[in-house]
Amino acid sequence: MPPGLRTEPVEQMSDFFSMGGYAFYIWGSYLAALILVGGEIALLVKRKNALKRHGLDTAGNRELDNDSHG
């Protein structure tokens, strides 16, 4: 095995998930990352959708205006 690699390959899933007793801290960190990134994307999509709704409304108004002018 080349130097600098894991000396013991991951054999037991339970060993992997226990992270040598640091499971809470390590998985907690990556869970926090997932929640924050997911949250940011969700908020952004929500903001975009609010825009679309608003856009449809103004498009509707414009149509009405065109009708009244016509």
Add this chain to the structure above:
Amino acid sequence: MVPWFAIPAAILFLLGLYVGFFVAPTDFQQGEAYRIMFIHVPAAWMGMLLYVLMAFYAAIGWAFNARLASMMASALATTGAMFTLLALITGALWGKPTWGTYWAWDARMTSTLILLFLYIGFISLQAAIDDPKRADRAGAVLAIVGVINVPIIYFSVQWWNTLHQGATIRMMGKPTIAAPMLAALLIMLAACWLYAIAVVLYRLRVIIQEREQNASWLAHGAG
């Protein structure tokens, strides 16, 4: 253009996690706990770099009355704040098992918390002012003044005797970690960059449309 950054970002996140968890060895000092590094360090770097970028665009927008640059600054703020918050959370989760405490009023942690407050201040200030032009100007002042905090964070570990460890990766000289650890860290950093570009470009587009809509609504209402 957004998917061109978002898809590679997702691939690199997965690759970085694979290298970080399955290839990189266990640290002889910290055991497995050091694996928090792969998310903590890129998040902290992004928090600082995005702040500098935000202040830069805000300054350009202010100095040259370039509205697009100001909108870019606004688009950067939320993502920068998100990464800074992530750096603080993962830092706390790393601090507990290695230092025995989630939080200490150490120079680096305190200055990073101030960075988060600067982002929040920038976002709330812009949200509080209705006129986009005035909001951009007020935000720019805050962003530019606050940029002084970034070198303070960066050099805090040298200037003060901090609980936080010194830099692992330096501009000059060899990094002090094993090659697969460094590889995982750099892949995660690249993933964070691509993610930030994708999200910021998307938000920039939304901000542009929002302002156009507001402007047309105002014109409509006035006419």
